[in-house]
Structures are given as structure tokens and as C-alpha cells.
Amino acid sequence: MVSSLYVHIPFCAHICRYCDFAKVFYRDDWAFSYLQEIKKEIAELRISHPLKTIYVGGGTPTCLSESMLDDLLSFLRPYLEEDGEFSVEANPETITPEKLGILCKNKVNRLSLGIQSSLPKYLSLMGRKHTFEEAKEAIFLAKKAGFSNLSVDLIYGLPGQNLSELDSDISAFLALDLPHLSAYSLTVNPGTEFYAKGFQEAEDELAGAMYERILFRLRKAGYERYEVSNFAKNGHYCRHNLTYWKDEEYYAAGLGASGYLGKKRYMNTRNLSTYLKGKHRSEEENLTLESELEDFFLTNLRLASGFAEKTFEKRFGFSFFSRYQNQFETLHKMGLLEQKEGCIRATDRGILLLDRILINLF
Ligand code: SF4
Structure with a gap:
């Protein structure tokens, strides 16, 4: 289900x-119309059972x-089971005691804050509109309002960033003492100002060294890397995102959202006026066995726990080894893939070289 x-x-x-x-x-009138439209889209999904997570x-x-x-949160809340995970993303400068009160009233129980860096020069380079002090204040207010399940995002591999600046960021983020942290390497995508200005992503060697530093310091501080870019203390995993990484189906609604239902992936339009006219979907893809297998590996092998052989067999109707014995042996010899307690998972080295694993599996 x-x-x-x-x-x-x-x-x-x-x-x-x-x-x-x-x-x-943001524009008030657009936001107002958007909420009416997204409520229609969610109603059309005909969700008739309590969900475990809403993000x-x-x-x-x-x-x-x-x-x-x-209005939005009180519309969504009835879709969620009583102890379901209800996550909301926020930027520090938008956090006020009043808005936190609204989140609490609607039983939002997980808050994910985009902070990205602790250093003023990189916050300014990225075009962020908050200081690190304001981010700390937002976290203080959230904790005071009763939020314990808090997560922050960090971006590394920024233009010109060196390892000692990354170390400052890691120290500052660790000092926040939160149960969950996500760390993403900067990607420079077409359509962004970074791309237009010709900014480059960090060289592989530097990005790899930065990732190793994050991994080492976060592990030392008691965080578990449960997914390539996600770290948690005391099992505070993001249950919602685990749905994606386990390649399970999920509903999605809103501009540019993509969902996965009944062997189909769909993508909504990224054009606001098209969306507001009620034309939500822009693409649909019927999954073949090959594309399903590819998606399954692409997502599950990002998890430190990998996937259970039983889960694979139940899903595809044949065992992993009946089809991938040779590939597994090659990847195992390369030190990239391992079998442990009935699970197939990428090793520490394999998690850094997921592309190579996927190429070998296909
Ligand atoms: S990162 Fe993108 S989505 Fe997030 S605040 Fe900046 S512009 Fe908005």
C-alpha cells in the first residue's frame, strides 16, 4: 500500500x-490560487487510507x-496516521514563533532547515538571505517550540572552498547538536545563476576528500551514515525519504513534483500558470522490468543497509543471484559490493563509486 x-x-x-x-x-495571490489547485490535485489522488509520512x-x-x-497543514493532517511523520522544510529567516505555533498545532513533528554553510562569504555567494546566527536562532526557537526531530542541510564543494573552510562548517554544524544532518556536494545545473556565471563543481579528488572528511568527523561525533548524503543519530532517519531510497511507491503533488504509482512514474509541470489551469501532469513513464531494476539498484544501493535478498525476490519474482551472480562476484572482488546477513550492500568504497557498480550491473 x-x-x-x-x-x-x-x-x-x-x-x-x-x-x-x-x-x-512568492506572491500572495499566486500562493492563494496555488493552494486551491494543489488541494484539488491531492483530492484527485483519492488517498483513502492513513499515510505513514507526509513531506x-x-x-x-x-x-x-x-x-x-x-490552511495547507490542516488540510494535509487528516491524511496522516496519528503517529505518522509530518515533515516541513523551512529557511531560517522564515521561522517565527507564530509559524512554529502553526506547525505544532497541526502536529508537524519534523523540521528540515536549509542552512548550507556557516561562513558569511559562502552564504552570500549562494545568495542565501540568512546569517548563521539567524539559523542558530531559528533552531533555538524550534527547540523551544518543542521540536526535537530537526535536520539541517549542508552544501560542500562550493566554488573556491578548501578543506579547512569545510572543517569550520562541520564544527559549526556539529555544535548545533541535532539528530539529523544532510550533506550535499554542489551541483551546477543549467538554468541557475551559478551555471550562467560559469562556476564549476569541485574536482572529483577534492569533492571526494571533502566527503571523506565529513564522513570521518560525523561518524566520530556519533552520527550514522544511513544514506550516501544523510546522517542520523539514534535512529532519527527521515522515514519519508527512506520510501524513495527503498524504491517504494509514493504520491506526489504540486509544481514539478514527481510521483511513483502502480508501475508508473509521473512528473508534474514546472510551469506555474499551466499548473494553475489544472494541467498538472507533464510526463508519465511506464516502467519496464529493466527500468524497474535500474531504479531499484540506483536507490537501494545508496542506503548503508542496502537491500534484503528476500525483498528483491518478492518484488521481482526471481532471486538476485539468479541474475547477477557474475556481476556480484566481479564487484565483490573489486571491494565495492558485499553480501551480509541476507542483504546486498555497497561497501564504504562502493558508496563512493556507485556509478561503477551500476555500470557493472547492467
Ligand atoms: S534553495 Fe531554491 S528552493 Fe531553497 S530557498 Fe533557495 S531558491 Fe528557494
Whole structure:
């Protein structure tokens, strides 16, 4: 049974220079119309059972006005089971005691804050509109409001960034003492200001060294890397994102959102006026066995736990080794893939070289 829903709120008070998410500048009238439309789209999904997770991402969901935020969350809450995970993304400068009160009233129980860096020069380079002090203040307010399940995002491999600057970021982020942290290497995508300005991604060697540093220091501080870019303390995994990484089906609604239902992946339009006219879907893909297998490996091998052989067999109707014995042996000899307690998983080295594993499996 499908147990997760992703809801995309595309509005932002400013546009960051590296961002290629589906987003638009916030306008009250657009936001108002958008909420009416997304509610229609969710109703059309005909979700008739309580979900285990809802994730409201963006964009910046918390840049909605207080009344619209309340309207959206109170619409969504009944779709979720009583102890379901209800996550909302936020930017520090949009966090106020009033908005936190609205999140609490609607039983949001996980907050994910985009902070990205602790250093003023990189916050400014990325076009972020908050200081690290403001980020700390937002976390203080969230904790005071009762949030314990908090996550922050860090971006590394920024133009010109060196290892000692990354070390400062890691120290600053560790000092926040939060149960979950995501660390992403900068990607420079067409359509972003970074791309237009000719900024480059970090060289592989530097990006690899930065990742190793993050991994080493976070592990030393008691975090478990449960997915390539995600770290948690005491099992505070993001249950919603685990749905994606386990390649399970999920509903999705909103501008540019992509969902996975009944052997089909769908993608919504990224054009706001098209979306507001009720034309939500822009693409649909019927999955073949080959594309399903590819998606399964692409997602599950990102997880430190990999996948259970039993799960694979139940899903595909044949065992992993009946089809991949030779490939597994090659990858095992290369030190990239291992079999442990009935699970197939990438080794520490394999997680760094997932592309190579996938090429060998196909
Ligand atoms: S990074 Fe986040 S806040 Fe910045 S423009 Fe993109 S969606 Fe908006």
C-alpha cells in the first residue's frame, strides 16, 4: 500500500544562485490560487487510507503567510496516521514563533532547515538571505517550540572552498547538536545563476576528500551514515525519504513534483500558470522490468543497509543471484559490493563509486 505523500510548495522570498528546484517568487495571490489547485490535485489522488509520512518541501513552505500555512497543514493532517511523520522544510529567516505555533498545532513533528554553510562569504555567494546566527536562532526557537526531530542541510564543494573552510562548517554544524544532518556536494545545473556565471563543481579528488572528511568527523561525533548524503543519530532517519531510497511507491503533488504509482512514474509541470489551469501532469513513464531494476539498484544501493535478498525476490519474482551472480562476484572482488546477513550492500568504497557498480550491473 502506498504510504507516503510529497507536497511541493514552490514559493521563495528570494532565489538562491545554485538552485534548480521548481520555484517561483512568492506572491500572495499566486500562493492563494496555488493552494486551491494543489488541494484539488491531492483530492484527485483519492488517498483513502492513513499515510505513514507526509513531506512538505519546496521552495520554502514556511514563506506562506500564517493563514495559508495553517490552511495547507490542516488540510494535509487528516491524511496522516496519528503517529505518522509530518515533515516541513523551512529557511531560517522564515521561522517565527507564530509559524512554529502553526506547525505544532497541526502536529508537524519534523523540521528540515536549509542552512548550507556557516561562513558569511559562502552564504552570500549562494545568495542565501540568512546569517548563521539567524539559523542558530531559528533552531533555538524550534527547540523551544518543542521540536526535537530537526535536520539541517549542508552544501560542500562550493566554488573556491578548501578543506579547512569545510572543517569550520562541520564544527559549526556539529555544535548545533541535532539528530539529523544532510550533506550535499554542489551541483551546477543549467538554468541557475551559478551555471550562467560559469562556476564549476569541485574536482572529483577534492569533492571526494571533502566527503571523506565529513564522513570521518560525523561518524566520530556519533552520527550514522544511513544514506550516501544523510546522517542520523539514534535512529532519527527521515522515514519519508527512506520510501524513495527503498524504491517504494509514493504520491506526489504540486509544481514539478514527481510521483511513483502502480508501475508508473509521473512528473508534474514546472510551469506555474499551466499548473494553475489544472494541467498538472507533464510526463508519465511506464516502467519496464529493466527500468524497474535500474531504479531499484540506483536507490537501494545508496542506503548503508542496502537491500534484503528476500525483498528483491518478492518484488521481482526471481532471486538476485539468479541474475547477477557474475556481476556480484566481479564487484565483490573489486571491494565495492558485499553480501551480509541476507542483504546486498555497497561497501564504504562502493558508496563512493556507485556509478561503477551500476555500470557493472547492467
Ligand atoms: S534553495 Fe531553497 S530557498 Fe533557495 S531558491 Fe531554491 S528552493 Fe528557494
